[in-house]
Amino acid sequence: MSDEPSAREPGEDARIDALEERLRAAREREEERSRPALGAEADANYRMGNRVLAELIGGIGGGALIGWVVDEVIGWFTGKAQHGGLVVVMVLGIVVAFRNIIRIANRRPD
Template identity: 40%
Template sequence: MAEDSEQQDDRLPADQRLDHLEQRVAEAQRKEALRTGKGPAPDANEQMGQKVLATLIGGLLGGTLIGWLLDKLLGTWPALFITLMVLGTASGFWSIIKMSNTKTKRDH
């Protein structure tokens, strides 16, 4: 502890030293939680944002992949590819609109 003179100031009263120690312990616990992946759980807004992003990307990629596969099978390149890519994107946006219009428990 004597080597840790920059972390602890012995000239401070005992109460202030305890407060300083509590702050250092809290900071160390926060850093450890981040390091081990046990940080705070994501809040509802972050979860909704991730859900919106996944819905949009899923619609776009799903429509594109299905369109590409059908075009390869049927030899209609690029008609189904473009059509299903647009429809997949539109369905992703439609799902996002429906999500934004639903009431949450908080809204009641």
């Protein structure tokens, strides 16, 4: 055997070709497996839906929490608990949440 590339054994090229074919097939399978199923557009829609849901839950929950705190503070000073603050601030939270949802829906896609 010599160090020249032309002096290969006859079966060596077949083994290299078979290895290259298996590597190509493995790369194709990996690309197919790692490709997103529905594409980037579905992922963007999923994120937008989660953001809308978070706005709605945050508006209602945040308004209810702040309203409850307001009612408790007023109740400490007056000696009786009333739920007017809870209702008013929760409605404001819902209004703000819907305003944000409308702004998200009207935003033009990039």
